[in-house]
Amino acid sequence: MPMQYLFTxxxxxxxxxxxxxxxxxxxxxxxxxxxxxxxxxxxxDKHKNLIPLPVEKYVQASSIFKDPKYAKEFFQKNLVITKQxxxxxxxxxxxxxxxVSNLNELDKTSNMLTKRLREWFSLYLPExxxxxxxxxxxxxxxxxxxxxxxxxxxxxxxxxxxxxxEVHVNQILLLGKEIExxxxxxxxxxxxxxxxxxxxxxxxxxxxxxxIGAKLLELGKGLKRxxxxxxxxxxxxxAEKALFRHLKTGSxxxxxxxxxxxxxxxxxxxxxxxxMARSLADKLSLCARLDFFKGEFKAKxxxxxxxxxxxxx
Amino acid sequence: MPMQYLFTxxxxxxxxxxxxxxxxxxxxxxxxxxxxxxxxxxxxDKHKNLIPLPVEKYVQASSIFKDPKYAKEFFQKNLVITKQxxxxxxxxxxxxxxxVSNLNELDKTSNMLTKRLREWFSLYLPExxxxxxxxxxxxxxxxxxxxxxxxxxxxxxxxxxxxxxEVHVNQILLLGKEIExxxxxxxxxxxxxxxxxxxxxxxxxxxxxxxIGAKLLELGKGLKRxxxxxxxxxxxxxAEKALFRHLKTGSxxxxxxxxxxxxxxxxxxxxxxxxMARSLADKLSLCARLDFFKGEFKAKxxxxxxxxxxxxx
Numbered sequence: 001m002p003m004q005y006l007f008t009x010x011x012x013x014x015x016x017x018x019x020x021x022x023x024x025x026x027x028x029x030x031x032x033x034x035x036x037x038x039x040x041x042x043x044x045d046k047h048k049n050l051i052p053l054p055v056e057k058y059v060q061a062s063s064i065f066k067d068p069k070y071a072k073e074f075f076q077k078n079l080v081i082t083k084q085x086x087x088x089x090x091x092x093x094x095x096x097x098x099x100v101s102n103l104n105e106l107d108k109t110s111n112m113l114t115k116r117l118r119e120w121f122s123l124y125l126p127e128x129x130x131x132x133x134x135x136x137x138x139x140x141x142x143x144x145x146x147x148x149x150x151x152x153x154x155x156x157x158x159x160x161x162x163x164x165x166e167v168h169v170n171q172i173l174l175l176g177k178e179i180e181x182x183x184x185x186x187x188x189x190x191x192x193x194x195x196x197x198x199x200x201x202x203x204x205x206x207x208x209x210x211x212i213g214a215k216l217l218e219l220g221k222g223l224k225r226x227x228x229x230x231x232x233x234x235x236x237x238x239a240e241k242a243l244f245r246h247l248k249t250g251s252x253x254x255x256x257x258x259x260x261x262x263x264x265x266x267x268x269x270x271x272x273x274x275x276m277a278r279s280l281a282d283k284l285s286l287c288a289r290l291d292f293f294k295g296e297f298k299a300k301x302x303x304x305x306x307x308x309x310x311x312x313x
Numbered sequence: 314m315p316m317q318y319l320f321t322x323x324x325x326x327x328x329x330x331x332x333x334x335x336x337x338x339x340x341x342x343x344x345x346x347x348x349x350x351x352x353x354x355x356x357x358d359k360h361k362n363l364i365p366l367p368v369e370k371y372v373q374a375s376s377i378f379k380d381p382k383y384a385k386e387f388f389q390k391n392l393v394i395t396k397q398x399x400x401x402x403x404x405x406x407x408x409x410x411x412x413v414s415n416l417n418e419l420d421k422t423s424n425m426l427t428k429r430l431r432e433w434f435s436l437y438l439p440e441x442x443x444x445x446x447x448x449x450x451x452x453x454x455x456x457x458x459x460x461x462x463x464x465x466x467x468x469x470x471x472x473x474x475x476x477x478x479e480v481h482v483n484q485i486l487l488l489g490k491e492i493e494x495x496x497x498x499x500x501x502x503x504x505x506x507x508x509x510x511x512x513x514x515x516x517x518x519x520x521x522x523x524x525i526g527a528k529l530l531e532l533g534k535g536l537k538r539x540x541x542x543x544x545x546x547x548x549x550x551x552a553e554k555a556l557f558r559h560l561k562t563g564s565x566x567x568x569x570x571x572x573x574x575x576x577x578x579x580x581x582x583x584x585x586x587x588x589m590a591r592s593l594a595d596k597l598s599l600c601a602r603l604d605f606f607k608g609e610f611k612a613k614x615x616x617x618x619x620x621x622x623x624x625x626x
Contacts, residue, residue, distance in 0.1 A: 045556055083471070085471040086439075087474065087475055087476075088475075089472075090436045090475035095436070095477075095481055098432065098433040099430060099484065101432075102426075102433065104428050105425055108425070109425065109426065111421065112418055112422065113415075113418060113419075116411075116418055120411040120415065123408070123411065126399075158396070159400075160396045160399040161400065162400050162401075164405030164408075168408055168509075169504050171501070171502060174501060174502070175415060175502075178498050181394070181491060181494060185488070185491050188484070189484060189487070189488075192480070196481075246352075257469065
C-alpha cells in the first residue's frame with residue numbers, strides 16, 4: 001500500500017498521496033485548529049499508512065492551497081489568527097515602554113516651556129529667574145505669589161522689570177499653571193510606572209529604580225530580551241553612540257549607559273565607577289532574569305552586596 | 314574776562330574755567346536732571362561769560378569726574394537711570410515676541426505629545442489613529458468617547474487592540490486630557506495676541522493675521538525695525554537660510570519667508586506666487602510703517618487691492 005501524508009494546517013487536516021494530491025480531508029470549523037489532534041486521529045483511524053508530512057516537503061504540499069478554493073479561507077483564517085496574535089502581543093513591556101517614553105517627552109516639554117516662562121516672566125521681574133534656579137520651584141513660586149511677595153522673597157524692593165498690566169501678567173501665569181499640570185502629570189505617570197513594574201519586574205524595580213529600570217526595558221526592547229542579554233550589554237545600554245565611536249575610531253570604550261544615573265554609580269568615586277558599573281550591570285542582569293523566569297525576590301540582597309562593595313573601597 | 318564753560322551732566326550743572334577746573338556748581342537732587350534748564354539758567358545769571366562745553370572737549374572735562382567724590386555718585390545715578398531705561402524698554406514688541414515664541418513651543422509640545430498619545434493609544438485601539446488624522450480631533454475624541462463608541466464611530470466591531478484594564482487606560486487618558494489643556498492654552502494665547510496687536514499694530518494684524526504678523530515682528534525684532542526695513546527684506550524674513558544658501562552657492566533665490574503661509578500666497582497659482590509675495594510684502598511694509606508712525610487704518614484697502622490683483626491673473 002502506498003505511503004500517504006498527513007498535513008494539518010489552519011484550515012483543516014489533509015491526507016495527501018505521494019504526488020501531493022488530496023485524498024481525504026476534514027476542514028476545521030471555528031477554533032477546531034486548537035484541538036487538531038482529535039481531528040488527526042479520526043483520519044489516522046481511516047487511513048492506516050499515514051505519516052506526518054516531512055518538513056522538507058512543506059513547500060511542495062503548500063502549493064495545493066494556491067487554489068482559490070482554499071486560498072481565500074487560508075487568508076481569512078490567517079488574518080483572524082494574526083489579529084488575535086497582535087492583540088495578545090500587548091504586554092507590560094509595551095505599557096512600560098510607552099510610559100517611560102512619555103515621561104522623557106514630558107520632561108523635554110516642561111523644560112522647554114519653563115525656559116520660555118523664565119524669559120517671558122523676566123519682562124516683569126527679571127531678578128527672580130536668576131535667584132531660583134530649580135525649574136519646578138520657579139514655576140511653583142511664580143504661579144502662587146504676587147510680584148510684591150516674590151520681591152520680598154528674594155530681598156529686593158526695586159525691580160528693573162516693567163509694571164505690566166494685569167492682562168499681560170495673566171497670560172504669563174496661564175503658561176505657568178499649564179507647566180504645573182505637566183509636572184503633576186509626570187508624578188502620576190511615575191507612580192503608575194512603579195505600580196506596574198512592582199508586579200511585572202519587582203527585582204529590576206528594586207535595584208534599578210523605576211526610571212532607570214524602565215529605560216533599560218525600553219532600550220533592551222522588553223524584559224525577555226533584557227533577561228537574555230549578557231550583563232556587559234546591559235552595562236552599555238544607552239551608550240550605543242559612544243560604543244560605536246569606540247569600535248570605529250578606537251576612542252576609549254564607554255563604561256556605562258543609562259545606569260550611569262544610578263545612585264550606586266553616582267556615589268562611587270570617579271576611579272571606581274567603571275568597576276561599580278560592571279558589578280551593578282551583573283546584578284541588574286540577574287534581576288531581569290529572576291523577573292522574567294518568575295524567580296524569587298533577591299534584589300534587596302544584591303543591593304546590600306553592592307553597597308558593601310562600594311563602601312569597602 | 315576769561316571764557317567759562319557750562320557742563321551739565323546727571324549729577325549736576327558745573328561751571329569750568331579754561332583749564333577745566335570747577336569754578337561753580339549746582340548738584341542735582343532727585344530727578345532735577347530732567348528740568349536742567351532751570352538750574353543752568355541760575356548759573357548763567359551768575360556767570361556772564363558762560364558758553365556750553367564744546368563736544369570735542371567732553372573727554373577732557375569728564376576726567377574731573379574720576380575723582381571718587383563724584384565717581385560714586387555718577388555710578389549710582391547712572392545705575393538708577395539704566396534700571397529705569399530697562400524697565401521702560403519693555404513694550405508691546407517684547408510681549409508679542411514672547412507670546413508668538415510661546416505659541417511655537419506649544420505647537421511643538423502638543424505635536425510631540427499627541428504623537429506619543431497616538432502610539433500609546435494604539436495598544437488599545439490601533440485602528441482609530443489611522444482614521445482620524447487631525448491631531449486635535451484625535452485628542453478630543455479619544456478623551457471624550459469610550460472604546461465602544463470610538464469603534465462604532467469608525468465602523469468596526471472587532472479590534473486588534475488589547476483589552477487593557479482601566480488602570481492602564483486611565484494613564485493614557487490623563488495624557489490626552491493634558492494635551493487638551495495645551496490646545497486650550499494655545500487658543501487663549503492667540504486671542505490675547507490678537508488683542509494686543511489690534512491696539513499696537515492694527516494694520517499689520519489686519520493684513521498679515523495674528524500669527525504671521527507676530528512672526529514678522531519676532532524675526533524683524535520689533536515694529537520699529539520692521540517699519541524701517543525695505544519691503545524686499547520683509548518678503549524674505551524667515552527665509553534666511555535659503556537666502557544665504559543662494560548667496561553662497563548660487564542656488565535659486567528664495568521667494569518668500571514666513572509670508573508663504575499667507576492665504577493670498579497659498580491661494581495664488583504656483584507661477585504667480587513670487588509676484589504675489591512681492592506685492593504682499595510691499596503692502597505689509599506699508600502697514601508696519603502706518604502702525605509705527607501712528608498712521609490711519611488702510612490695511613483693508615490694501616487687502617482689497619491685492620485680492621483684485623490675484624483674481625485678475
